[in-house]
Amino acid sequence: MTETPFARKSSGLIRQASLLDTFIYNSSASSFAGILGSYAFAVTFTSGGDFLSALPIAFISFSIAIVYAMLIATFPRSGGDYVFNSRVLHPSLGFGFNFSLVFWQTFYLAFTYYLISFSGLGPGLHIIGYIVNSPTLSNIGLALMTPWVSFLVGSALNIIFTLIAFSGTKRMLRVNNVIWALMMVGIVIAIGSLALVGNQGFIGLFNSFMSSYGGPYGSASNPYQAIIDSAKTSGYAVPPYVFSWPFVALATSAIMWTFYSAYIAGEVKEANSVKRNLISMAGAGIFNVFFLTLLFYFSFKTFGYDFLASISYLTTYNPQGLPWGNALEMITALFGLVAKNPILAAVTVLGMSFAGTIIYTVVLYLQIGRNIFAWSMDRLIPEKLSEVSPRFHTPTYTNLAIFVVCELFLMVTAAFPDAFWTILFSTVIGPAFSCMFLPGITAALLPYRRRDIYEVSPVKREIGGIPVITIFGVIAAAYMIFMVYEYVSWPQFGISDPLPLFLNFGMILIGIALYWIIRYIRRRQGVDIDLAFKEIPPV
Amino acid sequence: MSKNGEELVEEALRIADEARRGGIALRIMGGIAVRIHMHRFSNLYERLTPPGGEGGRLRDIDLVTYKSQSREAHKLLVKLGYRPDKLVMAYFGDSRFMYHHPENLYSIDLFFERLRFSHEINLGSRGKDGRLELDYPTLTLADLLLGKLQIHEINEKDISDTAILLREHRLEKSDFEDSISLQRIASTLAQDWGFWYDARSNLDAVAKSAERYLGDKLLEKEDFDDITDKVKLILSYIDEAPKSRDWLKRDREGDRKKWWEDVEELVR
Numbered sequence: 001m002t003e004t005p006f007a008r009k010s011s012g013l014i015r016q017a018s019l020l021d022t023f024i025y026n027s028s029a030s031s032f033a034g035i036l037g038s039y040a041f042a043v044t045f046t047s048g049g050d051f052l053s054a055l056p057i058a059f060i061s062f063s064i065a066i067v068y069a070m071l072i073a074t075f076p077r078s079g080g081d082y083v084f085n086s087r088v089l090h091p092s093l094g095f096g097f098n099f100s101l102v103f104w105q106t107f108y109l110a111f112t113y114y115l116i117s118f119s120g121l122g123p124g125l126h127i128i129g130y131i132v133n134s135p136t137l138s139n140i141g142l143a144l145m146t147p148w149v150s151f152l153v154g155s156a157l158n159i160i161f162t163l164i165a166f167s168g169t170k171r172m173l174r175v176n177n178v179i180w181a182l183m184m185v186g187i188v189i190a191i192g193s194l195a196l197v198g199n200q201g202f203i204g205l206f207n208s209f210m211s212s213y214g215g216p217y218g219s220a221s222n223p224y225q226a227i228i229d230s231a232k233t234s235g236y237a238v239p240p241y242v243f244s245w246p247f248v249a250l251a252t253s254a255i256m257w258t259f260y261s262a263y264i265a266g267e268v269k270e271a272n273s274v275k276r277n278l279i280s281m282a283g284a285g286i287f288n289v290f291f292l293t294l295l296f297y298f299s300f301k302t303f304g305y306d307f308l309a310s311i312s313y314l315t316t317y318n319p320q321g322l323p324w325g326n327a328l329e330m331i332t333a334l335f336g337l338v339a340k341n342p343i344l345a346a347v348t349v350l351g352m353s354f355a356g357t358i359i360y361t362v363v364l365y366l367q368i369g370r371n372i373f374a375w376s377m378d379r380l381i382p383e384k385l386s387e388v389s390p391r392f393h394t395p396t397y398t399n400l401a402i403f404v405v406c407e408l409f410l411m412v413t414a415a416f417p418d419a420f421w422t423i424l425f426s427t428v429i430g431p432a433f434s435c436m437f438l439p440g441i442t443a444a445l446l447p448y449r450r451r452d453i454y455e456v457s458p459v460k461r462e463i464g465g466i467p468v469i470t471i472f473g474v475i476a477a478a479y480m481i482f483m484v485y486e487y488v489s490w491p492q493f494g495i496s497d498p499l500p501l502f503l504n505f506g507m508i509l510i511g512i513a514l515y516w517i518i519r520y521i522r523r524r525q526g527v528d529i530d531l532a533f534k535e536i537p538p539v
Numbered sequence: 540m541s542k543n544g545e546e547l548v549e550e551a552l553r554i555a556d557e558a559r560r561g562g563i564a565l566r567i568m569g570g571i572a573v574r575i576h577m578h579r580f581s582n583l584y585e586r587l588t589p590p591g592g593e594g595g596r597l598r599d600i601d602l603v604t605y606k607s608q609s610r611e612a613h614k615l616l617v618k619l620g621y622r623p624d625k626l627v628m629a630y631f632g633d634s635r636f637m638y639h640h641p642e643n644l645y646s647i648d649l650f651f652e653r654l655r656f657s658h659e660i661n662l663g664s665r666g667k668d669g670r671l672e673l674d675y676p677t678l679t680l681a682d683l684l685l686g687k688l689q690i691h692e693i694n695e696k697d698i699s700d701t702a703i704l705l706r707e708h709r710l711e712k713s714d715f716e717d718s719i720s721l722q723r724i725a726s727t728l729a730q731d732w733g734f735w736y737d738a739r740s741n742l743d744a745v746a747k748s749a750e751r752y753l754g755d756k757l758l759e760k761e762d763f764d765d766i767t768d769k770v771k772l773i774l775s776y777i778d779e780a781p782k783s784r785d786w787l788k789r790d791r792e793g794d795r796k797k798w799w800e801d802v803e804e805l806v807r
Contacts, residue, residue: 013631013656013803168633267630269801373629388625390613393632395625398583538626 017268019276021173022261024180026284028363029186029257031188032295038250039296040312040327044236044490048244051251052294055289058251061483063283063475064436067443068218068259069277070469074446074457077537078266079374080259080367081435081442086378088442088450091533092515097438099511102371104431106402109364110409111424113154113161114355117144118417120357121153123329124349130213130323130333131349132342143278151414155407159359165369166392171266176362179355186335186351187291191413193348194298194340202302205337215321224307231310234318238309241300249486249493252479254292256436258285263367266537267516274458303334320479328353365402372398378532380518384415423503426494429487430504437480443473544597544652546659547645548574551600553678554647558604563611564671568650568686569601572677573700576717580707586757587699599646603678605652605665609636613649621647644729658734659690659800660727674713680708682722686740690725698748701741705769706762725780732789733798735777744769 006229017025043049068080072527075084081101117205128134143149164175182199197205203224231238259281265271268280299308315322315330324330332353339345345463376386389396413420447454447467452473454460454467487495494500522529551567552575557594558565567575574597604612613636617623621638628636633653638647654660660682663669673679678686685710687693687701704719711718728735730757749766758766782790789798 013627014634014800015632016631078626169630170633266626270803377625386629386691388623388628388632389608390623390628390632390636391635392629394628479796538624 009281014270015267015271016172017261017264019269019280021177022268022280023284023287024177025173025261025264026258026281027287028176028180028359029260029284030254030288030292030452031290031356031359032183033294033332033352034104035254035292035294036299036331037326037328039247040308040331041237042155042250042318042492043309044245044313044316045490046246047239048242048247049239049305050241050243051247053243053294054245054247054251057248058255058287060479061256062285063472063479064256064440065281065285066278066472067469067476068262068535069274069281070459070472071439071443072259072262072265072277073272073274074453074459076265076268076271076535077512078264079537080262080265080371082371083376084446085438085442086533087536088446088453089438091378091519091530092512094440094533095375095515096508096510096512097434098371098375098503099514100507101431101434102368103507103511104427104434105364105368106405107366107409107423107427108360108431109402110154110158110406111413111420112360112364113157113406114143114150114410114413114420116354116357118147118150119145119326120178120329120354121350122150123324123326123332124353126330127324127333127336127349127353128346130209131308131336131345133212151410153463154410154413157358157361158403158406158410161365162399164404165365165399166389166394166396168392168394169264169366172362174367174491182353183355183359184291186348186355187295189339189344189348190335191291191298191337192354193340193344194295197302197338197340199302199304202304202338205340206334209337213323213369216326217321224304226277227314228306228310230318231313234314236310236313236317238306239303245486246490246493247312249483249490251292251305252483253432255285255509256322256432257290258282258288260334260363260367263370272397272458277501277510279292299382302338332356368402369395372401374537377537379522379527379529380515382446422494426500427494429484429495429501430507433480433484433505434508437477438481440473440475440477444470444477445473446470470522544571544574545688547571547597547600551602552573552676553618554600554602557619558612558615559614559675561611563604563608563615563621564665564669565602565604565608565612565615566674567601567677568603568654568683569648570597570696570700571600572683573704575677576680576683576707577703578707579711580703582659583706583758583762584703587703587752599648601648601650603650603652603654603662603671605662605669606672607652607665607766609649616649616697617646654686654689655800656686656689656802657737658689658731660689679714679720679723680704680718681714681720684719685724685727688728691737691802694742695748698741698745699752702744702749702752702766704734705745705766709799710769710772723772725777728777729780729782729786732782732786735786736794736798738777739774742770742774749751 038454039051047149071084077083082098085097122141122144125144126138126143129138129141144153166171198311201447207223210218217223217226261268261280270276311330312327315324319325324333332349335352336349339348371384375381376383384398385401387397388394446469459469463471485491495504519529548571551571555565555567574584613623614795620641622641624637624639625737634651634653636649638649640646649746652662652664654662662671662682670679670682677683684701684704687697690697710721713722714720746767749758749763753760753763
């Protein structure tokens with residue numbers, strides 16, 4: 001049946017995801033606690049500690065959300081970058097880059113399941129135990145931070161989220177909305193508490209807390225000052241409170257992912273509207289930046305910059321005598337302290353640690369699932385994976401495949417936790433590059449390679465004869481190259497060596513090679529997969 | 540290429556019959572259902588058929604079943620040779636499935652219980668408040684009419700379908716054979732202000748179009764009077780029916796707030 005891609009036919013469809021759903025969904029791409037934890041790590045080696053001054057440059061990364069908003073308005077189909085890259089540029093590029101993304105996102109999904117116990121629920125309960133003076137709660141928290149307990153909790157969550165996936169997209173989005181709300185309540189309480197307590201108030205709370213905890217800092221007359229002095233004695237010089245480049249990379253990482261709804265675009269209401277996409281994508285980014293700014297501003301003001309940098313250094317390199325073992329735990333503990341009231345502290349700590357970790361689950365799951373489903377529909381992988389259960393009306397085998405791969409990743413993570421932490425930290429830019437660089441190129445070339453689509457698209461707008469989508473595409477692609485340069489040029493990010501470099505970018509090459517192998521095998525089977533890429537998927 | 544209308548009607552009836560034999564409550568809705576209900580005024584149906592003939596009016600088959608019987612209905616359609624649309628099943632399977640003819644001549648939309656378009660028509664659940672058993676092989680006439688009245692941006696084909704439905708059938712207070720239940724229409728619209736608002740607009744549009752049809756000599760004076768009288772009766776009935784709390788609350792905001800769901804077209 002040959003029909004033009006944008007012919008109107010068939011009965012109407014009511015798409016499930018509202019503007020609010022997608023706004024929240026895209027906002028969920030940033031975990032505030034994770035960003036603060038990353039700051040605490042980066043401030044130990046940067047030449048300046050002012051995170052906020054990096055934000056204006058990081059704003060350029062909104063060009064990526066703008067590119068996605070425009071491309072999705074042109075191709076309002078589920079599958080995100082895979083769909084438009086493969087149809088505008090070449091199927092091998094579309095699949096290669098998307099294969100890399102899906103590989104890493106599946107790894108991160110499994111790791112998120114693991115982290116929910118290890119650095120979410122565990123540290124949360126551990127710290128709440130201290131705050132409410134409950135050793136039992138603290139010990140439960142500690143138990144949750146061990147690899148095999150984290151594996152068990154992660155496996156349970158893997159089962160739970162697979163079951164939720166079987167109940168449909170709308171249910172998944174509802175779950176995401178609840179998790180996001182829990183996280184935002186925690187963030188708002190944290191910001192409010194920070195603003196109310198002030199620096200002197202915090203010093204009093206911290207000193208009192210450390211005195212009850214004991215240890216070398218707790219026994220000092222002023223534990224707050226003792227932390228700063230100890231970091232100095234250990235050889236750490238707090239960097240001046242000025243701009244530094246690594247924070248541009250960090251700030252960008254925090255705000256550049258707010259386009260996840262692109263992967264479920266076929267289920268999003270009016271996804272063919274650039275304006276609505278901009279609200280849900282760039283709007284979610286601006287929303288996140290607003291809260292991030294408040295969080296950092298009041299953190300510096302209330303905790304004190306010297307103290308925050310010093311305690312970050314000690315937590316990272318010499319945590320003896322401190323009641324926490326990693327930066328994320330430290331950050332959530334400090335927020336719990338300023339909340340004062342035990343209930344508010346619990347809401348803050350769990351909001352930031354538990355909800356702040358689990359927040360990635362739904363967005364990652366749906367992105368992976370939609371891409372695997374799209375590959376299968378294009379017959380790049382077995383068609384079994386796009387079989388839909390009439391009972392659950394979900395792609396059963398895709399869901400099961402995600403479950404199995406996550407479970408395998410979880411097992412290996414529990415067996416080799418240190419190696420997986422290293423991989424996690426050193427593979428930040430590869431997945432981002434996989435889904436942000438090529439769309440920039442696609443956007444830049446759309447008016448030239450697929451003029452037929454561009455001419456009838458809602459993005460047909462030009463400035464001085466140059467298509468607006470081309471301008472933003474070039475900016476987005478160039479910014480991603482700059483980001484790669486930033487990450488590679490700072491050895492502390494752990495990406496500069498050949499192995500991490502391969503891990504970051506090798507999957508793209510493997511994906512491209514796989515495409516040509518699959519194409520060859522399919523041809524021998526009498527299947528011409530090229531035909532699929534001449535059409536736009538119906539939804 | 541598409542099968543002509545008559546063949547589509549026959550195929551829809553065959554599917555409904557197979558379903559009945561298999562114990563599945565499956566009913567025909569949409570344009571084919573309207574066509575099936577044409578008896579005395581089939582000449583009117585032909586006169587009001589837009590240019591392009593019946594093939595333009597009937598392009599696909601719309602069916603509805605209970606959600607609890609969706610699997611059985613799915614199995615039946617697959618057994619009859621129809622190819623399920625995996626994308627529609629995966630992304631919209633909560634409310635509908637879609638099937639393609641083996642040679643892509645037409646498609647079948649299979650809806651479940653709640654018809655979600657510009658407004659929602661709840662057909663109830665099997666064994667509880669289900670309405671599918673009230674008629675055969677189509678939905679009840681009242682539900683067919685509601686299917687037309689819920690459209691936010693009604694087109695000429697739906698207006699003429701509505702006019703034909705009204706001309707062909709009596710209005711009764713409740714569900715009687717071969718009549719449109721005023722009670723069903725009024726009680727549905729009394730729950731949903733937006734639906735009520737669009738239904739009123741659509742009935743007005745039907746009355747205006749009937750005037751045009753009369754001018755164009757597509758309707759006889761007797762047909763015109765019958766249709767406009769029935770429109771008036773429905774309007775008075777739905778206006779007088781006691782409204783729900785939600786309806787009254789929504790009424791306060793009026794048309795300042797969006798009152799319909801956007802229905803998008805599937806692109807194939």
